[in-house]
Amino acid sequence: MKLSLDIAESFKIALSAIVANKSRGALTALGIIIGIVAVITTMTAANGLKNTFRQTFSSVGADVIYVSKRPWVQMGPGFRFRNRKDISLAASDALQQRLLGRGVVNPSISSNKNVKYQSKVLEGIRISGTTEKQIIVSDMVPSTGRFLMPFDVEYKKSVAVIGSEIADGLYGNSDPIGKHIKIGRNKFLVIGVMEKQGTSFFGGPNFDRQIYIPITTYGKTLGHNGGRANVNIAIKAPSQESMADFEFEVIGEMRKIRGLKPAEDDDFSINKLDTLLDAYNNMMGAVVLVGLIITSISLFVGGVGVMNIMFVSVTERTKEIGIRKAIGAKRRSILLQFLFESSIICLFGGIIGLSIAALLTEIINEMLMPASLSPSIIITALVISVFVGVVSGFVPAYRGAKLDPIEALRYE
Amino acid sequence: MSVQESDQVTSDTEMSEAILKIKDVTRTYFMGDQEVNALRGVSLNINKGEYVAIMGPSGSGKSTLMNTIGCLDVPTSGSYHLEGVGVNEMSEDQLAEIRNEKIGFVFQTFNLVPRVSVFQNVELPLIYKGVPKRKRREIVEKAIASVGLEDRSDHKSNELSGGQRQRVAIARALVCEPSIILADEPTGNLDSKTGAEIMVLLNRLHEKGHTIILVTHEDEIAEHAHRIVRLRDGLIESDTRS
Ligand SMILES: Nc1ncnc2c1ncn2[C@@H]1O[C@H](COP(=O)(O)OP(=O)(O)OP(=O)(O)O)[C@@H](O)[C@H]1O
Numbered sequence: 001m002k003l004s005l006d007i008a009e010s011f012k013i014a015l016s017a018i019v020a021n022k023s024r025g026a027l028t029a030l031g032i033i034i035g036i037v038a039v040i041t042t043m044t045a046a047n048g049l050k051n052t053f054r055q056t057f058s059s060v061g062a063d064v065i066y067v068s069k070r071p072w073v074q075m076g077p078g079f080r081f082r083n084r085k086d087i088s089l090a091a092s093d094a095l096q097q098r099l100l101g102r103g104v105v106n107p108s109i110s111s112n113k114n115v116k117y118q119s120k121v122l123e124g125i126r127i128s129g130t131t132e133k134q135i136i137v138s139d140m141v142p143s144t145g146r147f148l149m150p151f152d153v154e155y156k157k158s159v160a161v162i163g164s165e166i167a168d169g170l171y172g173n174s175d176p177i178g179k180h181i182k183i184g185r186n187k188f189l190v191i192g193v194m195e196k197q198g199t200s201f202f203g204g205p206n207f208d209r210q211i212y213i214p215i216t217t218y219g220k221t222l223g224h225n226g227g228r229a230n231v232n233i234a235i236k237a238p239s240q241e242s243m244a245d246f247e248f249e250v251i252g253e254m255r256k257i258r259g260l261k262p263a264e265d266d267d268f269s270i271n272k273l274d275t276l277l278d279a280y281n282n283m284m285g286a287v288v289l290v291g292l293i294i295t296s297i298s299l300f301v302g303g304v305g306v307m308n309i310m311f312v313s314v315t316e317r318t319k320e321i322g323i324r325k326a327i328g329a330k331r332r333s334i335l336l337q338f339l340f341e342s343s344i345i346c347l348f349g350g351i352i353g354l355s356i357a358a359l360l361t362e363i364i365n366e367m368l369m370p371a372s373l374s375p376s377i378i379i380t381a382l383v384i385s386v387f388v389g390v391v392s393g394f395v396p397a398y399r400g401a402k403l404d405p406i407e408a409l410r411y412e
Numbered sequence: 413m414s415v416q417e418s419d420q421v422t423s424d425t426e427m428s429e430a431i432l433k434i435k436d437v438t439r440t441y442f443m444g445d446q447e448v449n450a451l452r453g454v455s456l457n458i459n460k461g462e463y464v465a466i467m468g469p470s471g472s473g474k475s476t477l478m479n480t481i482g483c484l485d486v487p488t489s490g491s492y493h494l495e496g497v498g499v500n501e502m503s504e505d506q507l508a509e510i511r512n513e514k515i516g517f518v519f520q521t522f523n524l525v526p527r528v529s530v531f532q533n534v535e536l537p538l539i540y541k542g543v544p545k546r547k548r549r550e551i552v553e554k555a556i557a558s559v560g561l562e563d564r565s566d567h568k569s570n571e572l573s574g575g576q577r578q579r580v581a582i583a584r585a586l587v588c589e590p591s592i593i594l595a596d597e598p599t600g601n602l603d604s605k606t607g608a609e610i611m612v613l614l615n616r617l618h619e620k621g622h623t624i625i626l627v628t629h630e631d632e633i634a635e636h637a638h639r640i641v642r643l644r645d646g647l648i649e650s651d652t653r654s
């Protein structure tokens with residue numbers, strides 16, 4: 001018999017056997033349903049976490065390199081970094097010069113201060129001294145008013161662009177623009193309010209509780225140790241594709257600026273979104289892996305259940321197998337018949353499991369974090385289901401296929 | 413003595429068209445360390461179109477011989493040729509193919525596939541033969557009509573009487589137009605009236621030119637055949653033609 005015909009007919013025979021014994025099929029599928037729900041929900045939750053993480057750090061910008069004294073993700077003892085020389089504003093200027101206008105260089109410096117308007121005080125607000133290029137390296141813009149301009153920086157203006165939470169906290173319903181704000185002991189004029197960014201349960205920086213002022217003004221008024229403040233330099237690459245080369249170039253220039261000898265290690269750190277994502281993947285990868293292993297066990301147990309039922313099914317139908325063989329069924333036909341039976345049951349379980357997982361994902365999406373069932377997850381689930389069906393059906397099916405026809409016919 | 417007799421038959425039929433040739437076939441079952449010699453050296457030629465009854469006491473090896481002829485079982489020793497083709501060296505799947513195309517089985521216990529309809533039961537050998545669906549319908553309907561069950565086509569086998577089930581089995585045995593129809597006590601589970609009806613069907617098949625071999629304990633049934641082979645203790649005791 002031609003294989004294609006064999007497959008089609010075995011499929012139909014398997015299907016009618018399942019239809020003839022629906023309740024058993026449903027019970028068998030239950031194990032697979034539970035397994036698929038567990039595995040798929042774990043996968044969508046993991047994806048949701050990743051999405052949330054990305055969202056949290058979207059302000060970092062994929063094409064931006066940060067040069068700082070310390071790495072964002074610190075491995076090993078911290079004193080190595082603490083003892084490094086501060087990065088000066090002059091270094092930032094020098095870097096800008098050396099990059100010859102390729103890439104946007106923005107220095108910034110920050111500390112926490114209490115801020116005050118009339119009698120209202122907000123404590124521990126992050127004050128960033130920066131330049132007008134801040135909005136080029138991060139994709140945040142003011143919702144009302146304006147951001148810093150070159151002349152604000154050049155003439156060391158006492159102006160501030162405040163986060164939305166500060167606007168709400170200090171000014172309530174009235175418009176903060178044109179009003180004063182006291183940062184530490186200095187008075188600033190509010191010229192803009194930043195768009196609300198929101199927060200995630202990852203924590204991360206809360207940009208809504210941040211105030212931007214010109215970096216020059218920062219040095220003059222808040223810089224406790226004058227010119228020796230530690231600056232972070234953000235450099236936006238000309239394009240995302242050239243990131244790797246550009247990073248290499250930045251490192252080279254920084255080493256020259258810092259006067260390092262060839263044998264010396266870098267005394268500054270390069271940070272970028274990838275660094276964070278790598279750290280995230282390292283950490284979450286392990287967590288997700290453990291989750292998948294645990295949930296896979298439930299799928300495995302479901303598979304063992306299918307195997308068990310298939311053994312029963314083959315034994316129960318020993319006589320039928322004998323009859324089929326007597327009238328010309330080859331081993332392959334019997335094998336396919338039972339393989340299809342277990343695969344169809346598992347695929348059916350997979351589809352139901354997937355539907356339940358879709359529902360759970362929707363609930364997670366509503367209540368916790370942005371999670372969704374991607375086509376690749378759906379395909380994975382279906383492939384896994386069929387795979388479990390084939391694997392757990394194989395041994396029983398093989399046993400049925402190699403039964404001796406006479407002994408099978410004698411079976412009562 | 414008995415061996416000589418059967419040898420004679422062999423040489424008698426050498427000239428004519430032997431559809432199956434069995435020579436010195438033995439079949440030994442091993443049950444633990446105990447040996448059961450179900451066939452102890454059987455030689456038998458059967459010609460195309462013959463109507464043969466195999467008789468003998470219980471345990472004499474009738475079913476074992478039928479299973480060997482039907483390629484369900486292979487001899488422990490000796491040779492078996494079906495339509496000139498040696499069966500001994502065949503693989504299990506080749507045997508399945510021969511059973512499908514050349515043998516039609518009718519069993520004492522009917523052996524229909526449960527849960528499926530009469531039509532589907534009769535269709536099954538065609539499916540395993542690889543006949544495409546559009547060609548199957550007509551063949552199956554013809555076979556069902558030939559046993560007079562047109563109006564039961566969609567019934568499940570458990571909704572039928574014993575006689576009707578055996579008719580379905582006969583239709584199923586016919587559907588691939590086999591060289592030989594093997595019936596192991598086809599009337600054994602039926603009352604004499606229904607058994608007689610089944611025999612009418614088998615006689616009609618013989619008249620149409622089918623080769624029929626049947627096992628029976630009853631003389632009235634054996635009388636339908638034109639040749640009676642008697643077995644005893646795994647050997648042919650007598651082989652007579654009427
Ligand atoms: N699968 C088997 N395993 C062991 N012994 C067997 C097997 N099949 C048959 N036998 C033995 O072989 C001998 C012949 O059996 P067989 O079924 O051929 O007899 P039979 O002539 O058909 O008998 P009956 O008229 O009762 O059907 C018996 O002794 C039986 O016990």
Ligand SMILES: [Mg+2]
Pocket residue numbers: 474475476596
């Ligand atoms: Mg018998």
